[in-house]
Amino acid sequence: MIERPDAMQRVRRTHTEALLAQLRDAGPLSRAELIRLTGLSRTTLFDIIGDLITRGMVVEREPEATGQRGRGRPSTTVSLNPSAGWIIGIDLARTTITVIISTLSHDILARGTRAIAVSANAARRADAAAALIDDLVAEHQVDLRALQAIGIGLPGLIAGPGDAVSSKSAQQISDRLRQRFDAAVVTDNNSRLAALAESTWGATRDVHDAVYVLWSEGVGGGLIVDGQLVRGAHGAAGEIGHVTVDPHGDPCPCGGQGCLELLIRPAALVEQCRQRGVPVADTAGLVAQAVAGEPVVREVVEHAATLLGQVLSGTVVQFDPGKIAVGGPLAQGGDIVLDRVRATIAHLAIPHHLRGIEVVPARFGDEGGAMGAVAAALRLTAADSLLPAAPG
Numbered sequence: 001m002i003e004r005p006d007a008m009q010r011v012r013r014t015h016t017e018a019l020l021a022q023l024r025d026a027g028p029l030s031r032a033e034l035i036r037l038t039g040l041s042r043t044t045l046f047d048i049i050g051d052l053i054t055r056g057m058v059v060e061r062e063p064e065a066t067g068q069r070g071r072g073r074p075s076t077t078v079s080l081n082p083s084a085g086w087i088i089g090i091d092l093a094r095t096t097i098t099v100i101i102s103t104l105s106h107d108i109l110a111r112g113t114r115a116i117a118v119s120a121n122a123a124r125r126a127d128a129a130a131a132l133i134d135d136l137v138a139e140h141q142v143d144l145r146a147l148q149a150i151g152i153g154l155p156g157l158i159a160g161p162g163d164a165v166s167s168k169s170a171q172q173i174s175d176r177l178r179q180r181f182d183a184a185v186v187t188d189n190n191s192r193l194a195a196l197a198e199s200t201w202g203a204t205r206d207v208h209d210a211v212y213v214l215w216s217e218g219v220g221g222g223l224i225v226d227g228q229l230v231r232g233a234h235g236a237a238g239e240i241g242h243v244t245v246d247p248h249g250d251p252c253p254c255g256g257q258g259c260l261e262l263l264i265r266p267a268a269l270v271e272q273c274r275q276r277g278v279p280v281a282d283t284a285g286l287v288a289q290a291v292a293g294e295p296v297v298r299e300v301v302e303h304a305a306t307l308l309g310q311v312l313s314g315t316v317v318q319f320d321p322g323k324i325a326v327g328g329p330l331a332q333g334g335d336i337v338l339d340r341v342r343a344t345i346a347h348l349a350i351p352h353h354l355r356g357i358e359v360v361p362a363r364f365g366d367e368g369g370a371m372g373a374v375a376a377a378l379r380l381t382a383a384d385s386l387l388p389a390a391p392g
């Protein structure tokens with residue numbers, strides 16, 4: 001005989017799932033933050049949390065001693081039970097594999113990186129990621145039976161919801177790791193995942209709508225709209241590096257012409273400096289000399305920042321984000337770079353109120369893609385799978 005939960009129980013279950021989903025997506029939160037985010041009444045929320053703590057699904061955490069003063073006593077937070085399960089985030093970039101193992105309560109348990117040949121095929125890339133995971137699991141004694149989900153960041157166009165991926169190699173990598181670890185897998189573009197990492201834990205955590213740009217040899221990015229990462233209909237959302245800046249410019253491997261990426265990637269800027277008689281060794285040298293005020297280097301970098309600002313001003317007008325985060329080595333140039341981006345947006349963006357938009361350095365460096373893969377995998381973990389079993 002099937003027992004139907006009555007209406008009150010169904011409502012209670014919905015509230016509990018909403019609360020667990022918030023803790024899954026955002027990590028440890030105070031009760032006050034949970035009331036704001038779930039819209040539940042104080043009485044209901046305290047009651048549900050008490051129940052989940054009794055069942056061991058949720059734990060209380062004492063405030064960390066941060067040394068911050070003047071804001072009163074920091075609140076106790078609650079989080080999912082760290083021992084309830086694991087999440088693995090992988091960034092399979094062209095020459096580096098990064099793996100991060102996290103608890104469901106957003107505590108990083110292990111992290112590792114390994115070089116991979118740019119020529120390695122999909123099977124070798126997946127196997128190299130699996131080998132790195134095996135090493136981290138052994139070293140940190142992770143019980144993979146409690147693995148909930150794996151997130152995978154890859155370069156290039158990744159389309160479709162859930163595990164649907166566009167390229168054949170991306171599909172192979174996804175399938176191989178799903179079979180190897182018997183876990184749900186979500187795949188996305190690694191720059192876009194870095195946008196999700198910034199939105200979950202980083203520079204844009206405090207806004208619902210944000211733009212992230214990665215300014216490195218690849219210029220990519222991601223759009224967060226109403227707290228959600230936007231993939232687009234063809235997996236191309238956020239591909240800011242392939243906006244045409246010069247319609248008569250050089251052909252780009254993407255099939256376009258005069259793309260932003262060709263004009264502002266660090267290697268191109270290093271070359272421009274050399275052509276103008278100023279030797280620059282590499283990207284780090286480029287940033288250092290720009291910060292030090294070498295006139296030609298600074299002019300080259302500022303011109304590139306102006307081009308980025310021009311493209312971003314279009315994004316700002318179309319999406320009206322609360323904040324823009326810029327990652328990658330050029331953002332290390334700080335205000336030398338970001339002030340020019342800010343000034344260009346201020347000059348071009350209409351309407352007026354968009355001109356003062358905050359442009360900030362991203363929090364995450366090379367780990368952004370893997371952290372975003374953790375965030376995407378956390379969101380893949382169904383809230384109802386986090387629920388305690390119904391009492392006997």
Ligand SMILES: [Zn+2]
Nearest residue numbers: 242252254259
């Ligand atoms: Zn292009």
